[in-house]
Amino acid sequence: MTLRLRLSYGSVRFGPGKAELLERIRDSGSISAAGRDMGMSYKRAWMLVEEMNTAFRLPLVDSTRGGAKGGGARLTDAGAAVLAHYRRVVALAEQQGAADIAAIEDLLADIPDEK
Amino acid sequence: MTLRLRLSYGSVRFGPGKAELLERIRDSGSISAAGRDMGMSYKRAWMLVEEMNTAFRLPLVDSTRGGAKGGGARLTDAGAAVLAHYRRVVALAEQQGAADIAAIEDLLADIPDEK
């Protein structure tokens, strides 16, 4: 049983997709590599980054064009902070709600094999 | 800032939409009335109910056709239980994660007016 959690403030939304994207950008140093790993087009990955950068007061991702390796991207302090806070909320929800989540799972019909 | 939470087990999913639908069915005693109130077609409401009833070992909604008032629907014990557990998980997540949620909100750009 997995838990997906999304925060919304007006039209601004932040959920598991953007969180994973931020994480992969942090690890790979590249928007395109992050998107590739997640099976999405570069364009989509870039649009999500753009959304986040405009939604927050400070950009969450800092990107540079050109250079030896063509460019790259990295998480800003704000980006790291948002990611950490989000991860923490999810972890808390999973821990604190474990009993209720298990109770629901017990009522489920079996069979759903994998994935 | 609102929080949306969805539980997934394989292809089976349960989130805010189905939870609200169950709640309204419990209160109105009708699938069509519940769907109407939520601004969805009867067909969609019925399909969601069908999904839930097949996903769980016991049906969450019990419906009857015909009769004086045409028929109706009511929550089963299993339905009430699932709804209560889900509500509890959400409430716990909101309470326990309040600090982190607020921290993210503080980093947001303002302006997003309403809705």
Added chain:
DNA sequence: GTAGGATATGTTCGGTTGAACATATCGCAA
């Protein structure tokens, strides 16, 4: 035995969303 209201399903149509394709630009290194 017929009218009414809600469940139960099928079908069609339009909008939204993402995938795919296509360029343009940038800056360092060779």
Added chain:
DNA sequence: TTGCGATATGTTCAACCGAACATATCCTAC
């Protein structure tokens, strides 16, 4: 100064999803 790799954007097309429309069925009350 040319090539490379990644960012930055626009455009087009197919798939998916829900809305709307259309019936069929059921059962009680009158």
